[in-house]
Amino acid sequence: MVVGIVGYGVYLPWCRIRLSDLAKAWGRSFPTSVEKTVPFWDEDSISMATEALQNTIKHAGIGEDEIDAIYFGTTTNPYLEIQGSSILKTMIEVKPETLTMDFTNSARSSTLAIIACMNAVKSESINYGLVVASDMLIGKPGSNVEYLASSGAGALIIGRENLIAEFEGTTSYSTEFTGRWRGESERFTMMTMERFIRGHGFIKHVATAGKSLMEKVGKVSGDFKYAVFSTPDLTYPRRILRPLGLIPDQIKVGIVANSIGYTGSSSVIINLAAALDKAKPGERVLMISYANGGSDAFSIFPTENIEVKRQNIVDKYLKRKRYVDYNTYLRWNRIFEKISK
Amino acid sequence: MATPPNPPFWRLVPGMHRLIGLKCKRCDKVNFPPRKRMICADCGGTEFDKVRIGKRGRVLTYVIAMRMPPGMVGPAAFAIIDTDDGARISAWSTDCIPEKYGVEEGTPIKCDMPVELVIRVIGKHEPTPYYGFKFRPIML
Numbered sequence: 001m002v003v004g005i006v007g008y009g010v011y012l013p014w015c016r017i018r019l020s021d022l023a024k025a026w027g028r029s030f031p032t033s034v035e036k037t038v039p040f041w042d043e044d045s046i047s048m049a050t051e052a053l054q055n056t057i058k059h060a061g062i063g064e065d066e067i068d069a070i071y072f073g074t075t076t077n078p079y080l081e082i083q084g085s086s087i088l089k090t091m092i093e094v095k096p097e098t099l100t101m102d103f104t105n106s107a108r109s110s111t112l113a114i115i116a117c118m119n120a121v122k123s124e125s126i127n128y129g130l131v132v133a134s135d136m137l138i139g140k141p142g143s144n145v146e147y148l149a150s151s152g153a154g155a156l157i158i159g160r161e162n163l164i165a166e167f168e169g170t171t172s173y174s175t176e177f178t179g180r181w182r183g184e185s186e187r188f189t190m191m192t193m194e195r196f197i198r199g200h201g202f203i204k205h206v207a208t209a210g211k212s213l214m215e216k217v218g219k220v221s222g223d224f225k226y227a228v229f230s231t232p233d234l235t236y237p238r239r240i241l242r243p244l245g246l247i248p249d250q251i252k253v254g255i256v257a258n259s260i261g262y263t264g265s266s267s268v269i270i271n272l273a274a275a276l277d278k279a280k281p282g283e284r285v286l287m288i289s290y291a292n293g294g295s296d297a298f299s300i301f302p303t304e305n306i307e308v309k310r311q312n313i314v315d316k317y318l319k320r321k322r323y324v325d326y327n328t329y330l331r332w333n334r335i336f337e338k339i340s341k
Numbered sequence: 342m343a344t345p346p347n348p349p350f351w352r353l354v355p356g357m358h359r360l361i362g363l364k365c366k367r368c369d370k371v372n373f374p375p376r377k378r379m380i381c382a383d384c385g386g387t388e389f390d391k392v393r394i395g396k397r398g399r400v401l402t403y404v405i406a407m408r409m410p411p412g413m414v415g416p417a418a419f420a421i422i423d424t425d426d427g428a429r430i431s432a433w434s435t436d437c438i439p440e441k442y443g444v445e446e447g448t449p450i451k452c453d454m455p456v457e458l459v460i461r462v463i464g465k466h467e468p469t470p471y472y473g474f475k476f477r478p479i480m481l
């Protein structure tokens with residue numbers, strides 16, 4: 001049975017900070033063209049996920065009552081004991097019988113949620129499943145994580161009918177590896193040496209998952225028009241080109257990390273949305289997520305419907321921006337709080 | 342339910358997380374927020390249909406707050422919004438800094454300006470947030 005994407009949507013905060021401004025505050029230098037998103041002070045993973053969901057439902061063209069399950073993937077749920085997906089359920093006005101599930105504690109929770117949703121749709125226990133990923137990462141001031149940690153949300157509706165793209169196959173590969181982490185009751189994400197994460201984590205896992213996917217679906221790297229990854233910047237995907245046999249043109253469209261930073265679990269869905277915005281029918285997309293020693297790879301095949309439901313949502317959000325300075329960034333993230341009196 | 346854990350807030354959920362209004366059966370006026378024992382603001386009718394209110398509207402009037410309640414970052418505008426469906430809603434501004442008083446460059450808020458309602462964090466029941474509608478200038 002064919003399972004695929006019925007609609008997709010993203011949400012990116014309005015404000016951006018140039019990484020050069022951020023570096024200046026700590027006496028370092030950074031290329032001026034790179035920037036990341038800054039959430040307004042009243043945004044969090046739930047509010048961003050709500051807007052991504054509303055965009056997605058609008059794009060899919062289905063009623064809220066037809067959604068049977070919500071899968072929410074995040075690493076920054078504001079509550080430890082309330083389900084994020086149950087809060088989202090009340091906000092987008094789906095029926096009370098809708099199944100809600102949270103996938104947490106990993107930046108690849110989004111792709112794990114996609115796999116769970118795909119299987120549920122394939123077994124015909126649900127008709128339409130909603131997968132949403134949203135993250136608001138904050139790096140410790142002055143640390144290396146501060147340069148990449150940003151915020152954003154992306155969502156997909158998965159179903160069996162009216163597909164704009166079909167899932168052809170999926171594989172997973174995971175080992176024990178610690179690269180980025182956040183302990184219980186810690187606010188800031190921590191990170192080890194980037195070279196270690198890139199070499200032994202990202203390249204090894206993404207290449208293995210990608211190769212086993214190509215074997216499984218019987219395709220070679222040349223059959224894919226676009227390749228998208230969950231990535232904090234452009235250096236990661238550039239290093240993966242040779243192990244996977246890809247060329248630079250394949251990663252050009254689908255990587256928007258230089259404009260928004262690393263958005264955690266939603267990174268791979270935002271990149272997929274950027275690729276689907278441009279993909280024509282038949283132009284296959286390779287999607288591979290990565291987080292802490294785990295990778296999920298997907299082969300996605302756009303159908304004729306993608307032309308009918310064409311939207312340029314990622315471009316629209318990338319253009320809608322305003323720059324803030326480092327002080328505002330610190331104030332909005334509540335790293336500095338005003339002392340009253 | 343992400344509201345402060347007490348009954349008054351919990352009862353407000355239809356108006357905080359969703360825009361559910363009560364449309365008067367006699368005069369078609371949309372009353373908001375919905376309450377259990379409601380009397381229509383226009384005609385005094387007591388029979389209603391539940392309707393979903395659209396998220397677009399216009400600013401009727403506003404005030405700019407420089408000193409914000411605890412947990413909020415200012416300056417921000419507090420406005421009364423007339424939605425396109427005829428409901429009247431009060432909400433804080435978001436995604437914009439009222440230009441006249443703020444130090445930073447921002448989006449000026451004016452009467453009759455088209456706005457949309459979005460879900461944001463309204464406040465904190467420490468340390469966890471609760472959510473509700475705020476308005477922002479239409480951007481996309």
